Amino acid sequence: MRIMRSQEKWQSIIEDQQSSSLTIIDYCRQHKLSLTSFYAHRKKLDVTQSGFIRAKVMQQVEFETRQPDNINLSVGNATLTFPSSIPASYLAQLLRECAQ
Structure with a gap:
């Protein structure tokens, strides 16, 4: 059964994930959330305004x-x-x- 969540609830979920030490995948697994829904709501809410740029480390830092x-x-x-x-x-x- 599909669970409907308000935009405020998704905002809270996304902020909780960002402040946790978990990756998005681990957070979604732990909280039984759909990855597709998480990414869709994150994009819809434009939560990338924090200024972070996702990057993959390719060498020693x-x-x-x-x-x-x-x-x-x-x-x-x-x-x-x-x-x-x-x-x-x-x-x-x-x-x-x-x-x-």
Whole structure:
């Protein structure tokens, strides 16, 4: 039987998944959610506004702190620089997205 959920409920589900340490697949399995529905509602709600870009890590990632007030993340020829005041939760989410 198909369960109907409101947009508010899907927003809550998607936010819960993002704050969890689970991949989307594992989260959906654990909460008995359809992957297709999850992705469709995420797209419909445009929850990508957090600024994260999904990336697949293709090589070893090195972390360096070149300046005391910056955090640098280097992947291949690309380097991302963040202020040291960036919330740890933001960096954690970024690393989770890169690992998927």
